[in-house]
Amino acid sequence: MIVEELTVTAKSGLRERQRRERGETILQAAFALLAEKGYDALTMEELAERVGISRQTLYHHFASKEDIALRAVMIFAEEGIQSIRSIDPQLPPIDRLERVVRWMMEVRFTPTRAAFVKARPILMHVKASPEYREAFDRRARAIQEIADAAIEAGQIEPGLSSAMVVQVLLALICDPSYEQLVDSGKATPEEIASSVALFFRRGVERRKDAIKV
Numbered sequence: 001m002i003v004e005e006l007t008v009t010a011k012s013g014l015r016e017r018q019r020r021e022r023g024e025t026i027l028q029a030a031f032a033l034l035a036e037k038g039y040d041a042l043t044m045e046e047l048a049e050r051v052g053i054s055r056q057t058l059y060h061h062f063a064s065k066e067d068i069a070l071r072a073v074m075i076f077a078e079e080g081i082q083s084i085r086s087i088d089p090q091l092p093p094i095d096r097l098e099r100v101v102r103w104m105m106e107v108r109f110t111p112t113r114a115a116f117v118k119a120r121p122i123l124m125h126v127k128a129s130p131e132y133r134e135a136f137d138r139r140a141r142a143i144q145e146i147a148d149a150a151i152e153a154g155q156i157e158p159g160l161s162s163a164m165v166v167q168v169l170l171a172l173i174c175d176p177s178y179e180q181l182v183d184s185g186k187a188t189p190e191e192i193a194s195s196v197a198l199f200f201r202r203g204v205e206r207r208k209d210a211i212k213v
Helices: 002-037 044-051 055-061 065-085 093-108 111-118 120-127 130-152 162-173 178-183 189-204
Strands: none
Touching: 002 044, 002 055, 002 065, 002 111, 044 055, 065 093, 065 111, 065 120, 065 130, 093 111, 093 130, 093 162, 093 189, 111 120, 111 178, 120 130, 130 162, 162 189, 178 189
16 A cells, blocks of 8 residues: 555656646747747747647646746746845945846846837736736845845935835836837947946935035
């Protein structure tokens, strides 16, 4: 009896691992298609064909294209949180905040994320999901911790709360018009990332002539 139970457990564990691995394979194929075609042109049929599975198998893992979008956005959110927390804590907090802005602007223009940015109106339901809101709040708290440290170090303009610093930061990076500048040839992604980081820092950093020695 014990041997049979162990065998069943082992088989269940193998099936679960295979399911996770296939789900990851599907997501990677979805990311590739998103980078190539954009969100609007992505179809479940083409995704199944890219992975080499039936549509029935695909729907067993993801109920819809929107379900894939939610999973992808959650992955991006978790990567963002980890990237923010991995910034060298020995750096001055204001420098860490600037790095957050620069990094978030740079990854915005990577092909897969750009596909989601351009499909922003279609994906409003994703941002309304409890899972996304929870991840968004954790990301905001990670940024706010750095902003709190910057305020404590006297590096933020007096009167600005850490919550306001976070709001300014997120408002700057979420402006939907940056892609239009790139598409029209008026700016490169690198120029936009540098400019936004500069505007953010100059907007919130305490002026040196205002610091009393």
